[in-house]
Amino acid sequence: MGTRAGLSVVTVVLVSIWLFASIGLSFAEKSAFVRYVIDGDTIVLKKGTKVRYRGINAPEIPHKDKPGEPFGWEATKRNRQLVRGRLVRLVQDDEKRDRFGRLLAYVFLPDGRMVNEILVREGMAFVCFSEKGSSFSKKLLAAQREAIDAGRGIWSISQVRPEPYYVGNRQSLRFHRPSCPYGKKISKTNRVIFKSRTDACKEGFCRCKKCLP
Structure with missing residues (x-):
């Protein structure tokens, strides 16, 4: 390897190290292990960071004085089956955190499937966009329409x-x-x-x- 080629390789390596270091925690959280599942749309990563699934809203489970909603536990169980103890990839758009400080993200499994979409398609969550829009709004809405037409999960019960x-x-x-x-x-x-x-x-x-x- 010539001197110039060697210097080029070293330069690329140094720049890469600098970029990764400057990104810091936000880069580290792009891929992370799921330590705990709180409910149908919220998880806790290995380092303790809470992540709220972007663009969806799962039925509530009982909390304090609130009784919970139909399919709240089913959604929690399904979410747990999908992500607990697994390495997931987090994708964020312009809205990074909610008002509680939780990361807002689209969560992807190692096989490339989006957890947010799976839960909606199976009738375990509602589509819930903010006024700022969603990077995957068309995909999530198509999944919800499919779940409604098929009468899955939350769409199988009378209103x-x-x-x-x-x-x-x-x-x-x-x-x-x-x-x-x-x-x-x-x-x-x-x-x-x-x-x-x-x-x-x-x-x-x-x-x-x-x-x-």
Whole structure:
């Protein structure tokens, strides 16, 4: 190997080391082992970092004074089967953390499948985008439509207290019961009416956490 070639190799190595060092923890968290599964859409990595699955919302499990929702435990169990003790790859877009400080990520298995998508496709989670959008919104929404049409998981049970219509917010991508205070505050510009909860979900709107339509 010539002197120039040797120097080029050394330069590439040094630059690579510098880049990895400058990226630090954020790079280290790109691939990590899952230590613990909290519920259907939240995990804890080996170093203790909490990760919230981006673009979806799994049914709640019982917590303190809250009773939980149908398929909450099933979603948790399925998530555990998929990721606990495994090396996963985390992909983030512009929105890095939620208001609780948890990392927001799309989680991929070693075989390339996206956990977020699997849970939605199996009816173990709802699609739930933020107003900032989602890098995988089309893929996740297609998975939800498939789950709805097939009647899987959360889509296999009758809706609690169905309403004659639902009120959606085009800006926040949330929908509400007609009596919900948050729904009543929606401006005419952003207001959209859905005949059913299914119609709202097929368009990518997410349930209001207060009125739980």
